[in-house]
Amino acid sequence: MQQSFVYFSILLCIFEIFKFKMPGTILENLSGRKLSVLVTVLLLSQLACFLVGLISPSPAGIQTILATVCVDPEPEVRDKWFSRNCPKKVDLRYDNALEGISPNNLVFVVEMPNFQQDFSRWQQNLAGVLQIELVYRSGQKLLNPMIELTLDARLAYSNKVKNGGKTPWTHYTNAITERYMDCIFNDTAIENKEGYPYDCSMVPLFELGSLYHDYYLLNLRLPYDSQKELNTHLLKVEEIFLHMIHMNGGFTKVWISLKSIFFPIIVTIMIWFWNRVHLLSRTPALLEYMLIVLGGTLAFLDLPIEYLTLHFDMPYMLLLSDIRQGIFYATLLSFWLVFTGEHMLIQETGERNSLRKYWKHLSSIAVGCVSLLIFDLCERGMHLVNPFSSIWVTPLGTNLALTFVICAGLCAGIYFLFLCYMIWRVFKNISIKRSVLPSMTQARRLHYEGTMYRFTFLMGATVVCAGITIVSFILNQYTQGEHNLDDSMDIELTSIIHTGVYGMWNVYICALLMLYAPSHKQWPSEPTCSEGEEVEFSRLSSEPSTTPNEISSLTSFVAKANIE
Amino acid sequence: MRFTDKFRKKLNVMLQFFVLSAFSINESAAARRPIVNGTWIRMGMIIDEMMQSDQGPPSCKALPGLSPGQTKLCQLYIDHMNAVALGAKQSLNECTHQFQNRRWNCSILDDVNVFGPVITIASRETAFAHALAAAGVSHSISRACRDGQLASCGCSRTDRPKDLKKAWVWGGCGDNLQYGYKFTQNFIDVREKERKFKRGSRDQGRALMNLHNNEAGRRAVIRKTKVTCKCHGVSGSCSLITCWQQLANFREIGDYLRDKYDGATEVRVNKRGRLQLKDPHITIPTADDMVYLEDSPDYCVRNDVTGSLGTQGRPCNRTSADIDGCNILCCGRGYNTLKTVIKERCQCKFKWCCEVQCKTCVKSLDTHTCK
Incomplete structure (x- = not known):
């Protein structure tokens, strides 16, 4: 009209x-x-x-998703996808759960979107930003303000099936990229710094120009290698959030x-x-x-x-x-x-x-x-x-x-x-x-x-x-x-x-x-x-x-x- | 920016009055408190048992300390109970951390009231415990939303008809912080709302105080969030910019609330059933501030009636002139000094993610304990 x-x-x-x-x-x-x-x-x-x-x-709208931390017993075998309900999960906040686990075993899993929703093509595009929560543990030296991260990220997609299911995860793209993160410790005056967080900058991770599929899955690893100096400055990561920005339909x-x-x-x-x-x-x-x-x-x-x-x-x-x-x-x-x-x-x-x-x-x-x-x-x-x-x-x-x-x-x-x-x-x-x-x-x-x-x-x-x-x-x-x-x-x-x-x-x-x-x-x-x-x-x-x-x-x- | 601050302040004052006056209506004949067996915060103590019994969500009857209204909410939102219990647990942990060096050290007892009889006194410490518990649940629910554990966060909670195309393809969805705030408001405040008190009675004053402090706790979670923005316009320019709230670490919220505890205001309940300043010269507390009705009991000596444990045997810091110093903590009774040799982990080297390499250092140390 x-x-x-x-x-x-x-x-x-x-x-x-x-x-x-x-x-x-x-x-x-x-x-x-x-x-x-x-x-x-x-x-x-x-x-x-x-x-x-x-x-x-x-x-544009935003949805924040907390990464589920899954344990991959065989990190060498790459041809698999971890979803939110993976067999073995750990909570990085509790140290006792982490015994015998090496950083290469950890997979941060983010299923997009959250809450049993699915993407609509009207939402046009998607950008992902990582928020890595670092905390201070007693006995630790304070970190350099600039941390170099090596991220091994893999993205998969899936679609709705007419009778209510999902298609299996299909590989979309993968890359090993580097990012820099600025971390400041604000509470240096406090004597017992145990458990206090670092104030870290956001890490832009990906940008998809089209939102063609219904579901996306991110499997993120932070590989550690002391010889190649991969993630050697990374200390106690408690949680990783992914903020995904989408256009509103x-x-x-x-x-x-x-x-x-x-x-x-x-x-x-x-x-x-x-x-x-x-x-x-x-x-x-x-x-x-x-x-x-x-x-x-x-x-x-x-x-x-x-x-x-x-x-x-x-x-x-x-x-x-x-x-x-x-x-x-x-x-x-x-x-x-x-x-x-x-x-x-x-x-x-x-x-x-x-x-x-x-x-x-x-x-x-x-x-x-x-x-x-x-x-x-x-x-x-x-x-x-x-x-x-x-x-x-x-x-x-x-x-x-x-x-x-x-x-x-x-x-x-x-x-x-x-x-x-x-x-x-x-x-x-x-x-x-x-x-x-x-x-x-x-x-x-x-x-x-x-x-x-x-x-x-x-x-x-x-x-x-x-x-x-x-x-x-x-x-x-x-x-x-x-x-x-x-x-x-x-x-x-x-x-x-x-x-x-x-x-x-x-x-x-x-x-x-x-x-x-x-x-x-x-x-x-x-x-x-x-x-x-x-x-x-x-x-x-x-x-x-x-x-x-x-x-x-x-x-x-x-x-x-x-x-x- | 400044304008919205002003607006916020106004909102705070308004909200405070709302909170203060909400229950002045409930004036009918003084009904006795129904016997609620202790406090729901106890859920935080049995969380580990809850987790271990992998039989799906716990039944609401098995959860300790729920009032009738809370039980109803529990049945409606059974999937939230894990997060509530986790929130209670983190608030208990935080309470012991924040008060480890004070006369009242937030001692957690194995009793239905969690903190012992101390919590029944409408003191500053009770105010802090309530605010921290509310903050813990609010924080934990918001976090659980981000974890995807809860079905009713985000969009699906909107009551709009379904034909409104999934809340305008997500544009109309509220954020998780707000959801955590709202849920906590319903779940915790219902305890104080389901009872009726004589206007101006001590019980009514206590309910108003709890409501106010619960609000202060929930607001602390929102106050401590950090706003982060990302530009994603043409060529990544800021012609299009999206901002979001970053949930603060609970330790920061604990610090913030401890400051609020130190600046808590003493109030009394007047005949009209509202909270009123005891000393009219101090500034009116906002909805962010804590209020209390009664003076704290003497925490120096053990008293089984008030529930004070006393400070006898507590370690103290000889050199500190602060609240953790032997002078203050031992209430002038003096202290014993003991030479001990301790082994501790030192010069730790952390490796991402899970490895800590420490040396063991042997230190000889003077420890002081209160007489």
């Missing part, structure tokens, strides 16, 4: 816009009443996105529904936009190319391919969604640069603008995105081959990862400096031009004031959108991890933020496509428009100095003023 409503109202809007027939972009020619209708519709659909967040659970459903609604809308608007451009006698301008590309990347982002994960095993979904978002943000950033550049109001007339003009500015985006892509391929791409791998483990990998991340950060910084400089210049130019306004005729001045106002309005909207995104995500970090004892807080702020922000960028780009689409100039102007405006405008558009590639009368006006 929501979908049909939004769809209908946007179609209505498009229809309204179609009736308009002035040169330049729709933004400049739309009457105040129609603009307000359009803005209201956009704001309503934005509100709907926030409200959708209300009904959905938080994006409810959130995925809401998310995909949002995408399924936005996708046809954005495609329709794109088709309409391109038709509009082709109806003109001139070739499309750079800004129009940028807009259609931006719409295209948004449509790619909105394409609900998550539906496929319900039927196919697609472990590359995490990587793919990263890439999709990366492409979208890169295009959005480039668009802002070109947009401000095109409104720079200082243009050499007659020369056709192309992306080549912006290569300096765009290269910062390109370098940043490529380094992020390489980082992502190293981290998430490697997970396709080995879910236990991590680029952060080896010193070389850490340096490499840091290099790419810092490089991307630097590029982002350079980009924003560029952008801020350009925006500042545009606003400076506008204020200069504004001082010229009083010398113009009344009708002409009114028109330009309106156009400038609308242009600043959209720039403002961009800033507001970006601001809301940043603030909401910072807010999100703060609200996370709060724990209250009562259930009264059932509203899930995180999901509202995610659906709201996602909806906001969709609405923003729909608005851009609609407002920056060219108006028809073939159609004769109708007397519905106020006389003065019309006269002024037709006079301006027929001036010899206006170049055919100019799409907005604002730029044409300023270009003209420049020549003067």
